[in-house]
Structure formats: C-alpha cells, structure tokens
Amino acid sequence: MLEFDPELEKYCVSHSSDLGDVLAELERETHLKTTMPRMLSGSLQGNFLKMIASIMNAKYIVEVGTFTGYSAICMASGMNGSGKLISLEVDDELKHFHEKYIPKSGLDGIIDVKYGDALETLPTLDDGIDLAFIDADKKNYSNYYEILLPKMRQGGLIIADNVLWSGKVLGDDQDKNTLALKSFNDMVQADERVENFMLYLRDGLMMARKK
Numbered sequence: 001m002l003e004f005d006p007e008l009e010k011y012c013v014s015h016s017s018d019l020g021d022v023l024a025e026l027e028r029e030t031h032l033k034t035t036m037p038r039m040l041s042g043s044l045q046g047n048f049l050k051m052i053a054s055i056m057n058a059k060y061i062v063e064v065g066t067f068t069g070y071s072a073i074c075m076a077s078g079m080n081g082s083g084k085l086i087s088l089e090v091d092d093e094l095k096h097f098h099e100k101y102i103p104k105s106g107l108d109g110i111i112d113v114k115y116g117d118a119l120e121t122l123p124t125l126d127d128g129i130d131l132a133f134i135d136a137d138k139k140n141y142s143n144y145y146e147i148l149l150p151k152m153r154q155g156g157l158i159i160a161d162n163v164l165w166s167g168k169v170l171g172d173d174q175d176k177n178t179l180a181l182k183s184f185n186d187m188v189q190a191d192e193r194v195e196n197f198m199l200y201l202r203d204g205l206m207m208a209r210k211k
Contacts, residue, residue: 009044016047023073026101030068039067041135041161045202046074049133049159053078056157058130063087064118064144065136068097069111075133076107085111086125088118090136122147129153135161138177141184145208149193152210158194160184164204 023046031037041049053061053075059082061075066089076085085107089098092115102108114121118136122144132148134141141160148158163169163185168178185206188196194208 013043016044019043019046019050019074019077022101022105023070026068026070026073026097029097030070034068039135041071041074042202045161045205046070048201048205050074050078052157052159053131054080056130059083060126060129061085061131061133062122062125062129062148062151063133063135064122064148065089065134066094066098066113067135068094069101069113071133071135072111072113073102073105073107075131076110077105079110081110083110087111087113088121088136089113089115090117091115119143119147122151125151127151127153130156132156132158133161134158138162138165138184139180141180142187145184145188149208149210154210156210158206158208158210160188160206160208162203163198163206164200166203169204 027040030040049071058079063072063075063085066072066087072085072087079085098113102111119140129148129152132152134144145158152158163181165178165181169182169185188194188206188208194210196206196208199205199207
C-alpha cells in the first residue's frame, strides 16, 4: 500500500481540473491569516467534493464547519448554478473570509453561512438533504450524524472528514478527538441504515449513503 507522498499528491493535483483563481487566492490568504491553515480542504479534496456534488446533481447541501469557506465554494460550484448550500460555522471571527470570497466566487446566491452552535441549528433545517459534509469539532461527529441522517433523502450522502486523524485511529492514543473519531467510525460501520465506504484521501473521508 502506498504511504502518503507529497510529491504524489502534487502529481494528482496537477492532473486534476483547476479550481480557479478565487480558490487559489483563498487558500493563500488562509495560510497567511489563520493559525490552523491545514484545516482547509485543499485542491485535491476540493475537486473531489465538487465532483460528488455534480455527480449527485445535488440541490440541497449542508456543511458542518465552514472554516474559511473553501469546501463550501467547491461543493456549490458543482451544483450547476442552482439550489442551496447551508454552511454552519461556530466562529464568527471567520466571517470576513466568507463575506469576501463567497461573493467573489459568484456563489453568494447559493451559499448561506449560519453562525452559532451547529447542534442547535441542525434540527431547524429542512429535510431532503442530498449531500452533507461534516468537518467541525470531532467530539460531536456522532451527534451531527445522528441529527443529519433522518434529514437526508433516500440515497443522500454524508461525508465526514479527518476520520483517520493522522493515523492515530490505529494507535493507542487516548486523547478525546481520537477516541471520538474511533467511536464515530465504529458507529457508522455498524449502522444498518447506510452503506458506507472509508476513503483514504488526505486525512480520511467516511462516506455513508442512506439506504
């Protein structure tokens, strides 16, 4: 099995569609002005999310964890100019990124960022979600999943990021995030309401399709 190789990742990026100047600028500014720029999805994963949204012909997407807006813009750009993407973010200090780059992307008519505790906002959202992307506080992954799944349409897809947690899920680490992710992964694996697939892309993606 191939181990992670930055040069191979660069090769993959160079053989994937260009996501455009706006996202390239957003990626640069995220690295310059945030303390955890590695939280950004990045080009390879962004392209994947865009393609999934496009293949599914998604019209209603929910994202838990906006960060600087990169993944939201990627998914919305795969929605063929229509629909809605609701992105939930607890940190309103990131608002300046959203106010700058979402309009710059031309997707401000699709993307709606809501600020506050996602555990409070998620239950208020409409049912019939096509695609959900979870990339927020790891200790609440299972809670987000349990709220989202009943709101997904049949055949809807939940994608959760960072499920390999830099490989820590294979070790004996007892930190709270590792334990929460291991519990989440085991829960999805045992959930008969979905068919699931864990993808070894960047830090790992759990994909769960509602039956």
